[in-house]
Amino acid sequence: MLRKRRNRSREIHTELNITAFMNLMVVLIPFLLLTAVFSQVSILKLDLPGSASDSEQVIDDEQINLEVIIRAERLVLAERRTGVLAEFPASETELENSFKLLNEKLQEVKARREDHRAISILAEPETSYDLIIQTMDAVRVIPPLTTDEIPGELFPDISLGSAPPDPQTAKQE
Known part of the structure; x- marks a missing residue:
């Protein structure tokens, strides 16, 4: 007889x-809770362009619409x-000086229009992220002259967008 084995x-x-x-x-x-608070400090506030219905506002004759256009070889204010108000070379050797000159020109504009806070930065598609942040x-701010000073405010309401086609390269073609 066969025995059945039971596997217990x-x-x-x-x-x-x-x-x-x-x-x-x-x-x-x-x-994680502590590091989440510190990550908020380094975020820059941007105003992205809205839809056509958002832009239906009454245009004031005295209102100015400043733009900084980042091109391959230059910065255009x-x-x-x-x-065009001013152009600055954007080669790697002259870039730091160009940002200083751009800031000084914007300080002149701010002196005439102290209540104005908005500016648009328009970049070409191949513009580096670092160049956009430096711009x-x-x-955004007037750099302090000494370490004790608080930086002044220039145009903190920044909008980002795509740069229009460059008219100088269109003429050359």
Whole structure:
């Protein structure tokens, strides 16, 4: 006769030890909460262009629309209705000086229009992220002359957009 073998499964009763996991959570959660607060400090506020219905506003004759257009070889400071105000070379060797000159020119504009806070930065598609951030820094604040001074405000309401086609390269073609 055949014997039937019965495999009796042995049940092992063990308790789940979650002490190590709880210790990890006790350390990890406060660390993540603390670092989340510091990451907010480094975020720059931007005003992105809205839809056509948002832009249906009464245009004031005295209102100015400043634009900084980042081109491959130069930075162009322009007013939308009157045209180019100034151009600065954007080669890597002259870039730091160009940002200083741009900031000085914007200080002159701010002296005439103290209530104006908005500016648009228009960049070509191949513009580096670092160049956009440096331009934003140049248009946002007046750098302090000494370490004790608080930086002054220039144009903190920054909008980003795509640069229009370059008229100088269109003429050359």
